[in-house]
Amino acid sequence: MDLQEKIISPVTNQDECKLLGKLDTKIILSQYLNDIQLDVKRFFHDSDLNLYECPATGYRFYYPPSSMGDGKFYEDLEAYCKGSYYPQNKWEYSEALKFVKAGDRVLEIGCGNGAFYRLCNKKGIKHFTGLELNEKVVKELRGQGLDVSDIPVEAFAEKNIRFNVVCSFQVLEHVFDVHSFLSSAIKCVEPDGLLIIGVPNSNPFMFKSDMYNTLNMPPHHIGLWNKDSLEKTANYFGLAVSYINTSTFDEYKNWFLYHRKRLIQKNKLYNLLKLIPRPIYKLMVRAFASSIEGSTILAVFKKI
Numbered sequence: 001m002d003l004q005e006k007i008i009s010p011v012t013n014q015d016e017c018k019l020l021g022k023l024d025t026k027i028i029l030s031q032y033l034n035d036i037q038l039d040v041k042r043f044f045h046d047s048d049l050n051l052y053e054c055p056a057t058g059y060r061f062y063y064p065p066s067s068m069g070d071g072k073f074y075e076d077l078e079a080y081c082k083g084s085y086y087p088q089n090k091w092e093y094s095e096a097l098k099f100v101k102a103g104d105r106v107l108e109i110g111c112g113n114g115a116f117y118r119l120c121n122k123k124g125i126k127h128f129t130g131l132e133l134n135e136k137v138v139k140e141l142r143g144q145g146l147d148v149s150d151i152p153v154e155a156f157a158e159k160n161i162r163f164n165v166v167c168s169f170q171v172l173e174h175v176f177d178v179h180s181f182l183s184s185a186i187k188c189v190e191p192d193g194l195l196i197i198g199v200p201n202s203n204p205f206m207f208k209s210d211m212y213n214t215l216n217m218p219p220h221h222i223g224l225w226n227k228d229s230l231e232k233t234a235n236y237f238g239l240a241v242s243y244i245n246t247s248t249f250d251e252y253k254n255w256f257l258y259h260r261k262r263l264i265q266k267n268k269l270y271n272l273l274k275l276i277p278r279p280i281y282k283l284m285v286r287a288f289a290s291s292i293e294g295s296t297i298l299a300v301f302k303k304i
Helices: 025-036 071-081 091-097 115-122 135-143 153-157 178-187 227-236 252-266 268-275 278-287
Strands: 018-024 048-053 060-063 105-109 127-131 147-149 163-169 189-200 239-246 296-303
Touching: 018 025, 025 048, 091 115, 091 163, 091 189, 091 296, 105 115, 115 127, 135 147, 153 178, 163 178, 178 189, 227 239, 227 296, 252 268, 252 278
Parallel strands: 105 127, 105 163, 127 147, 163 189
Antiparallel strands: 018 048, 048 060, 189 296, 239 296
């Protein structure tokens, strides 16, 4: 790829983006093979994968978009996870339900195996439509009586059907053309309706300094979101922020081990931290856990 190529923001479609760094695809290929036994070399045709930042929103994304995962990749990943890739209960589901009323018409973009639909149904929400590109899952959901379409949100938006609530959980980080996705999703929201977005938080401890976190890189994730970039993106699209928060932090052990490792790399004297017993460091981390962001962000935007 030409190093002088100008990369335009996939959020604004107009701002020239800043190159933040390059990732060695050999490392990425090795990690996917070692960590989850997946061969992903078909997604990488260059020796480097570039990470860019949108100047208007602070949204970070990988380039080129050809590194984005395809249907086969997600089928393989789901098989590796043995059914756990689509969990039935998520923090963002319970939070989102607080903003959905029984009489609302709800559209979920990327409804997966219908987990959120079933929770809505329990709450008495009868008007629920799902969009899902996994043909196998669509067939199963239709067999369960769910109104689900196997078309992209861009095509669905052309039907001019409006909903009180449009939601999407753990989808936006897989989308390269953010502008097209959000424009179409907003088109499906009626005036004063809500757009609810749940994404992984790329600000927690494991992502701040680790550019090579396997499932936070292509072909799994093509974009990296945090609270600030979500808020600025909402402002760009003329949405009002009604709510934005991260899940509760509870990864005490991982947090401590991660920071202990980083400190030891700087100074071997920090090896003394290994002497701290688990009950003690859990109490230490728990004491200021409220100041540490969790791994998921939920944002609720109002269409003005």
